[in-house]
Amino acid sequence: MPQPKPGLLMVAVRPFKALFVSDAFAGVLLIAVAIAAMLVANSGLAHGYHELFHGTLAWSPIPKLDTLHLWINDALMAVFFFVVGLEVKREIVAGNLSDARQRRLPVLAAVAGMAAPALIYLLIAGGHAELRRGWAIPAATDIAFAMGVIGLLGSRVPPSLRLFLLTVAVVDDLGAVMIIAVFYTANLKLAWLFASFIVFAGMIALNRFRAASVWPFVVAALVLWYCVLNSGIHATIAGVAAAFAVPMQERGGRNLLTTMEHALVRWNAYLVVPLFGFANAGVALTGLSFAALLDPLPLGVGAGLVLGKQTGILAAIVAADRLGFAAKPAGASWFQIWGVAALCGIGFTMSLFIGALAFPRYPLLIEEAKIGVLGGSLISAVLGYAVLRLAARKA
Incomplete structure (x- = not known):
């Protein structure tokens, strides 16, 4: 018996239904936010x-976090x-970063893709002493945004390039975390820092003694966050440290x-990051x-985002391929590789975050940094999408 043809309404909404169950939705949601x-x-x-x-809260359980913006950030x-x-950690232990041969190209590309934007930023803004602290703002890629654009392109992007972008973004995130820990830490309080090390050591002990429940790690992670919050190191570093202590064995x-x-x-993709984006992306354009x-x-x-990212990543891939250090992503043309390199210039979440850390006492500079992040990310997204769309037509 033949199946009835889907109605016009079902045909119309099918792409949107597919979008809501795909990884692309997180990126599209972030764009909308x-x-x-x-x-x-x-x-x-x-x-x-x-x-x-930014208004002061009437009451906060942690006095140091006296605004909703601080609670979010x-x-x-x-x-x-x-x-x-x-x-x-998953990628390092059992993923694409666990194999030395597989990680050569994305690690090299990620490092070059962080160094080139920082260099371009310093060439343009480094002559102003108060602006030099912003050198890391264009160094990070927003994976949700980039994968959102990739998701809109569907099968036009080869699987090898999707995997390459994901792996570069993982290394990129790790590099950004290291930058925050090393370059955006001030006024260390040694007692709280020592307490942080003790708690982290306790989490490692839980791992070594094969604790099988999630809750001891959750409680310890919250205590670690509170200690790091008061230590002078940015509190979000506690999140990465706690994650590294979680066991991956059965x-x-x-x-x-x-x-x-x-x-x-999913909480991260559909609540945490969009809420951060809504709280931080609002820039007044009046005047x-x-x-x-x-x-x-x-x-x-x-x-840095538009030129530095794609220049650094493309140069690294070309050099690695020509020198025999690592082959370019399989089944991908150089035109498609250029498109993905351009998408790496979308630096929304981590770039906005670093911008706030770079100029904590200068709200005007934070707003200017936001304009650069939003403008550079928009141009990178449009350029990357256009190049990949055109590359698919030529294939």
Whole structure:
């Protein structure tokens, strides 16, 4: 018996239904949130938007976190970094970074893709002493945004390039975490730092003694976060450290690392990161002229993302392939590789985060950095999408 043909409405909504069950939705959601934040920040709701996130809370269980913005950036984002840490550890232990031959190209590309944007930023903005701290802003890739664009392209992007982008982003995230820990730490409080090491050692002991329950690690991670928060190191580093202490071996019939990752990854993608984006992407454009976009800070950030990312990554892949160090992604043309390299210039989440750390006492500089991040990320997204779309037609 022949099956009835789907109705017109079902045909129309099928692409949207597929989008909601795909990994691309996280990136599309982030794009929508960024647009919403910009619209609100430039409407009659702007004052309420600012007061919501930056107004002092009537009461906070942790006095140091006295605004909603601080709770999001210092507490909720620790969950984001915890998930990043779990992903990095999984890749190092049993994923694409566990094989020396497989990790050569993405590691080299990620390092070059962080160094080139930093260099371009310093060439443009480094002449101003107060701006030099922003050198790392264009160094990071936003994997959710980039994979969202890749998801919109569907089968036009070879699987090898998707895997390459994911692996580069993992190494990129690890590099950004190291940068935050080393270069954006000040006024260390040794007592709290020592307490952090003790708690972390306790988590390692839980691992060594084969603790089979998730909850001891959860409680210890919360204590570690509180100690790091008060130590002078940015509290989100506690998320990565705690993740590295979670065991990946089977315990009590389950893998604790993958159990925790699976439990948190959707909360991370659909709540934590979008909330961070909405709280941080709102930039008031009132009175902004084209000349202001050419100021050293936004220009340095934007140029670092658009030019630095693709130049560094492309140069690394070409050099590795020509010198026999590592072959380019299989089944991908150089035109497609260029498109993916351009997408790596989307630096939304981590770039906004580093921008806030770079200029904590200069709100105006943070706003200028946001303009550079949003502008550079938008250009990179459009360029990468266009190149990959055109490359698919030529294939």
